[in-house]
């Protein structure tokens with residue numbers, strides 16, 4: 432039986448399921464199958480990005496599930512993101528059009544600025560981009576990009592706009608100088624960096640925090656245990672809570688993130704973990720257990736974007 436996540440109402444009235452499927456590193460083919468399996472499992476919120484180069488597969492999987500009669504378009508909430516190379520206001524509409532056509536699902540629920548750091552436009556085909564690539568920086572004001580994002584709302588092709596990897600000062604600038612509020616700020620959030628202060632800042636502004644890398648990217652830790660902080664999945668305190676509820680450590684972490692008010696978007700291409708990750712709505716952590724989970728916060732990022740640290744809009748120099 433599918434399990435459905437409850438929804439949160441965004442500051443513009445649209446509703447977003449409080450748990451979504453991440454798709455970074457969802458490989459070709461595997462991506463389509465994983466997304467279809469996720470929809471069968473009950474996921475109604477999918478997070479992609481132009482950068483991930485899998486918008487076409489995400490769109491195809493959704494269209495196939497609509498054709499099978501499993502969902503209707505309006506049942507599913509799809510997020511994609513404007514990559515840093517396309518922040519010049521004159522590029523935003525074309526960048527959006529490309530994501531819109533890649534997905535080909537009639538409209539996009541949520542379009543995010545992927546970060547506050549603009550890079551020089553270098554063509555629409557992105558070369559290899561990862562934590563080691565340092566593109567040429569550009570100096571586009573986030574306010575100018577955001578105003579171009581606001582104009583997209585007039586096309587009717589996107590329902591909500593938001594930001595990702597913004598710090599509190601960058602959000603405050605948008606609020607002071609622009610008309611529309613972001614509905615969400617998507618940031619790294621897991622027990623190792625629980626973002627309590629940023630969550631509270633955003634809560635007061637009616638901006639939802641979406642939690643990326645909610646499981647602390649165990650795959651990155653395995654590859655580089657020296658640089659990447661150890662995810663909480665193996666922590667004995669998390670394991671003890673998991674045993675009490677007959678749940679897995681991953682489920683306890685995701686439940687914690689929902690209870691502190693965020694919307695986690697765990698990525699899995701594994702059918703068993705996919706199902707486990709959404710099966711978190713039949714138990715509740717006690718106040719003491721939340722405090723125990725809070726105790727795992729070190730503030731260390733799994734996704735620090737170190738290679739772009741010299742960018743003038745690098746967001747992580749301040750505490751939140």
Ligand SMILES: NC(=O)c1ccc[n+]([C@@H]2O[C@H](COP(=O)([O-])OP(=O)(O)OC[C@H]3O[C@@H](n4cnc5c(N)ncnc54)[C@H](OP(=O)(O)O)[C@@H]3O)[C@@H](O)[C@H]2O)c1
Nearest residue numbers: 453454455643644645646647648650681697698699700701
């Ligand atoms: N806005 C941004 O800048 C930004 C940055 C990073 C990520 N994101 C978004 O956030 C999503 C999630 O973050 P992420 O992919 O970086 O990290 P994550 O979701 O914390 O971790 C994903 C890894 O955990 C494994 N996994 C999944 N469920 C598990 C479980 N229950 N127990 C143990 N391992 C489990 C997955 O492997 P299997 O697939 O084999 O299960 C995968 O290797 C991304 O996919 C992307 O959509 C956004």
